């Protein structure tokens with residue numbers, strides 16, 4: 178199976194993160210990448226300087242073996258008009274778009290095989306998260322080849338689960354950043370300086386995540402190691418988790434994102 182050259186369509190927030198991830202992992206080199214974007218900037222430009230082809234002619238990009246589609250769901254049909262009928266019939270199309278269904282992509286792009294992947298922007302660090310679904314074995318293989326070196330992956334058995342993965346991990350980093358923002362604001366309210374509030378909120382989040390990762394322990398066990406009986410953490414958690422309020426809030430958050438992912442299709 179040949180995965181390269183890769184055509185990336187859309188080098189915005191996620192497309193650029195994928196390009197940064199390729200740089201980190203080194204498993205796809207810039208000279209094996211072509212980029213189509215309305216206004217390529219930042220990472221796309223720097224890929225161009227390192228040998229990637231920016232907005233080449235259709236004759237050139239039609240040779241791509243893998244097409245990664247990373248435009249907004251709302252603009253995919255315009256993008257499809259540009260690509261449809263011009264791709265290598267043996268190529269695999271990997272859509273990272275929220276909501277857009279394989280069935281709709283296949284209607285436009287068949288016989289090109291389709292995989293859906295729901296990554297996080299964390300792929301930029303080479304340590305993102307990506308959920309993968311493909312009914313076709315070669316499409317699944319291509320998606321794994323591209324994303325496994327830059328993400329912890331889950332292969333989903335049913336396409337409907339992509340909406341769930343979108344709501345949990347695709348959107349998830351933003352929930353975590355929202356928590357970081359709240360912790361920083363709360364730090365100000367107990368008189369820490371803005372600089373210290375920023376440092377402490379961020380470093381706490383990062384070191385807690387690292388411990389979760391490195392120990393492999395369950396959150397409940399890690400909580401027990403922080404919360405002394407009758408101590409400060411217990412006092413804080415009584416507020417944070419009162420009457421299952423945090424569980425309810427996160428559940429409602431995920432359900433709202435899940436519903437939106439279903440609507441985007």
Ligand SMILES: NC(=O)C1=CN([C@@H]2O[C@H](COP(=O)(O)OP(=O)(O)OC[C@H]3O[C@@H](n4cnc5c(N)ncnc54)[C@H](OP(=O)(O)O)[C@@H]3O)[C@@H](O)[C@H]2O)C=CC1
Pocket residue numbers: 186187188189190191192213214215216246247248249250252255256259273274275295296297298347348
């Ligand atoms: N951001 C994230 O964390 C995640 C995003 N996704 C999915 O990834 C996709 C992209 O999201 P995101 O990167 O945030 O969005 P962005 O708007 O940042 O990026 C989309 C890029 O595609 C370009 N574009 C639009 N139409 C075309 C076209 N016809 N041909 C070439 N390029 C085009 C846009 O140009 P211009 O800005 O000039 O319009 C822009 O640079 C979405 O479908 C989203 O659901 C999935 C998981 C996580």
Ligand SMILES: O=C(O)[C@@H]1CCC=N1
Pocket residue numbers: 275343347348
């Ligand atoms: O917000 C969105 O719709 C996209 C999908 C997951 C993350 N960003």
